[in-house]
Amino acid sequence: MNLLSPITAIKGIGEKTATLFHRMGIHTVEELLSYYPRNYEQFQEPVTFANLEVGKQQAVLGDIKRPLEVRRVRGLTIVTTTLVEFGTCLKLCWYNMPYLRNTIKPGSSYIFRGLVQRNKGQLVMEHPQLFKPEEYESRISVLQPVYSLTKGVTNKTVEKAVRQALEEMDLSQEYLPEEIRCKHKLPEYNFAIRAIHFPTEEETLRLARKRLVFDEFFLFLLALRHMREYVEELGNCCPILPCTQTEELLARLPYKLTGAQQRVWQEVQADLAGPGMMSRLIQGDVGSGKTIVAVLALLAAAANGYQAAMMVPTEVLARQHFGAIQSILEEHGFPYRAVLLTGSVTAKEKRRLYERIELGMVQLVIGTHAIIQGGVQFDNLGLVVTDEQHRFGVRQRELLTQKGGHPHVLVMSATPIPRTLAMIVYGDLRISVIDELPKDRMPIKNCVVDESYRPKAYAFMQRQIEEGRQVYIICPMVEENPEVEMENVIDYAEALREEFPGETVIAYLHGKMKGMEKAEIMERFARGEIQILVSTTVVEVGVNVPNATVMMVENAERFGLAQLHQLRGRVGRGKHQSYCIFVSGSDNSDTRKRLEILNKSNDGFFIASEDLKMRGPGDLFGLRQSGLMEFQIGDIFTDAAVLQAASEETEHMLKTDPQLSQAEHQGLREKLERYQLRDGGSLQL
Ligand code: ADP
Ligand code: MG
Numbered sequence: 001m002n003l004l005s006p007i008t009a010i011k012g013i014g015e016k017t018a019t020l021f022h023r024m025g026i027h028t029v030e031e032l033l034s035y036y037p038r039n040y041e042q043f044q045e046p047v048t049f050a051n052l053e054v055g056k057q058q059a060v061l062g063d064i065k066r067p068l069e070v071r072r073v074r075g076l077t078i079v080t081t082t083l084v085e086f087g088t089c090l091k092l093c094w095y096n097m098p099y100l101r102n103t104i105k106p107g108s109s110y111i112f113r114g115l116v117q118r119n120k121g122q123l124v125m126e127h128p129q130l131f132k133p134e135e136y137e138s139r140i141s142v143l144q145p146v147y148s149l150t151k152g153v154t155n156k157t158v159e160k161a162v163r164q165a166l167e168e169m170d171l172s173q174e175y176l177p178e179e180i181r182c183k184h185k186l187p188e189y190n191f192a193i194r195a196i197h198f199p200t201e202e203e204t205l206r207l208a209r210k211r212l213v214f215d216e217f218f219l220f221l222l223a224l225r226h227m228r229e230y231v232e233e234l235g236n237c238c239p240i241l242p243c244t245q246t247e248e249l250l251a252r253l254p255y256k257l258t259g260a261q262q263r264v265w266q267e268v269q270a271d272l273a274g275p276g277m278m279s280r281l282i283q284g285d286v287g288s289g290k291t292i293v294a295v296l297a298l299l300a301a302a303a304n305g306y307q308a309a310m311m312v313p314t315e316v317l318a319r320q321h322f323g324a325i326q327s328i329l330e331e332h333g334f335p336y337r338a339v340l341l342t343g344s345v346t347a348k349e350k351r352r353l354y355e356r357i358e359l360g361m362v363q364l365v366i367g368t369h370a371i372i373q374g375g376v377q378f379d380n381l382g383l384v385v386t387d388e389q390h391r392f393g394v395r396q397r398e399l400l401t402q403k404g405g406h407p408h409v410l411v412m413s414a415t416p417i418p419r420t421l422a423m424i425v426y427g428d429l430r431i432s433v434i435d436e437l438p439k440d441r442m443p444i445k446n447c448v449v450d451e452s453y454r455p456k457a458y459a460f461m462q463r464q465i466e467e468g469r470q471v472y473i474i475c476p477m478v479e480e481n482p483e484v485e486m487e488n489v490i491d492y493a494e495a496l497r498e499e500f501p502g503e504t505v506i507a508y509l510h511g512k513m514k515g516m517e518k519a520e521i522m523e524r525f526a527r528g529e530i531q532i533l534v535s536t537t538v539v540e541v542g543v544n545v546p547n548a549t550v551m552m553v554e555n556a557e558r559f560g561l562a563q564l565h566q567l568r569g570r571v572g573r574g575k576h577q578s579y580c581i582f583v584s585g586s587d588n589s590d591t592r593k594r595l596e597i598l599n600k601s602n603d604g605f606f607i608a609s610e611d612l613k614m615r616g617p618g619d620l621f622g623l624r625q626s627g628l629m630e631f632q633i634g635d636i637f638t639d640a641a642v643l644q645a646a647s648e649e650t651e652h653m654l655k656t657d658p659q660l661s662q663a664e665h666q667g668l669r670e671k672l673e674r675y676q677l678r679d680g681g682s683l684q685l
Helices: 015-023 027-032 133-139 155-168 180-185 188-198 204-232 244-251 260-273 290-303 315-332 349-359 394-402 419-425 451-466 482-497 515-526 561-568 589-600 603-617 640-656 665-682
Strands: 037-041 056-062 070-075 075-083 088-095 107-120 122-126 128-131 143-146 279-284 307-311 337-340 364-367 380-387 408-413 430-434 445-449 472-473 507-511 532-537 549-555 579-583
Touching: 056 075, 088 107, 088 349, 107 445, 122 279, 122 482, 122 561, 133 204, 143 155, 155 188, 155 603, 188 204, 244 290, 260 279, 260 290, 260 430, 279 290, 290 315, 290 337, 290 349, 290 380, 290 472, 290 665, 315 337, 315 364, 315 515, 337 349, 337 419, 337 430, 349 419, 364 408, 408 579, 419 640, 445 451, 451 472, 451 549, 451 579, 482 507, 561 589, 579 589
Parallel strands: 088 122, 279 408, 279 430, 307 364, 307 380, 337 364, 380 408, 445 579, 472 532, 472 549, 507 532, 549 579
Antiparallel strands: 037 143, 056 107, 070 075, 075 088, 107 122, 107 128
């Protein structure tokens, strides 16, 4: 077995499990080893019921006195029991696990471990884990790896596979030059890779993580620099010159661009016509009007005879942008064709689209990642825009190059990233900031309330609906289980029907719905046919329905600040006064402090910096920032110091041995080549 062996080389992984692993992006043993835990669990001593705290993961010792109760509610089997200790009750429940009735026997004791919640005044644990007391005892204080999973793969399966690989592989070969390791106090790969999966204590984990974060940044930056050199040599191979079509569009917009939008559009135009290829990042808070700048650039590309593509993270967003662009083309009679390319397009339709794109019969392609994944070839791709894109880096650019072009690249994001960090991570990207909201915007009015406020909130929504406005309600995600989440959203929407007059149209969205279904609901909402949309966070990114004026977030304490700010950004997009109601199910003081930040400010940059302050550097277990650049393990914010170190070493390497041809860099060179090959990129040094 070596690093490049397929995972079937591992005992216990057959073809079937391998297919599931492929879905998690794991094909080789090396990819398995770098499938780092997303978190670690540390089991604490069980608490007495009097010490239960809502919002915390806790364990209790429970004596089972009666057989568990089993109920069926709309296709869902719910198993429950209530434990009592000195007058405090704790209800336990599990969904779709009827066999527990036979496992958990009256007369025995177990440790139950889970998130403590309060529901209708009662303490509840949903889906608690279950241990024999002696089994639990042996796990206390050991850090347990928690992996991201896909359906059909358990945490145990991954854990066992990793253990196997670690046992059988000789990992003593080190690819990071000793000089670098010593200088930055990085442990050896051999040590780090073991410790990241099975840390013996927090300090080892911290060290291991630092090393692997360094590796990740270093490889990324080396690849990025090589790419940059390559792009620089190209010059501007698709000059896009100012054209009358964009002027025409601007003249007939229902609004005037803000000063910031105008400035940024000029910067983009200068790049497109300039001496090299454009690589520009547009940062602007939610609602600042980034889309129109992108649309102008797309139109300019088409008018100059090129194809242009726009890539977004969700189908809902793709359809929204596609619709907007279609109507602009029709309204102005521009002779360009736009198509929508997403995961839910049928294979047959896809082939037809591919053909038309390859023949150059289509100028504008709007879609999801499907744009760079499938067999699409462009005729002459001149520009790629990515909107709210989390991952657009070296590999994506390389993939596009293979697909028939060296396009100009425009990346748009609402995630504020400090300039110094952006300079490193984007290396070659220029940055434009839209730091001004359209003039007609009124600041969103916020409030943070507890659950008892709900009836008042509903009454308020009713008044807004009577005035013709629309409402979003974000349902809590009880846990990372799409089945349960779906049930929640449906239940909530149903209960809500009792609270509103019969003619109010209430609909829901959740992650288990197909892309098409979601998009249809969103479109009906956008047309005003739905008044209240109950949803999980799938509406988080980019969705634009200016008539919606109320956003209510249930269990706001469960979300990260950046995410809450994104959610809030769904309202306040039009001329009406908008409101955001954060309902907090916890009176924990940290939670209150976090929500207070949102309550006080509507400014994304301010919120991000406060968030960062509260998390602190090297925060191992904090909520991950849903960020612009998502690395596997590194976090450009909290690992900024490591990023800086990796950046310096990259510069140094490029000065001393740019081709990594020295003997002591051979391991690194091979590692880098493998890094560049992942995801199908094929960047050669
Ligand atoms: P975001 O930056 O979050 O992507 P959008 O581009 O979706 O924001 O714009 C939000 C809303 O503001 C849209 O309805 C858009 O039509 C509108 N808009 C954009 N620019 C202006 C402007 N200069 N004046 C008024 N409304 C604008
Ligand atoms: Mg947007």
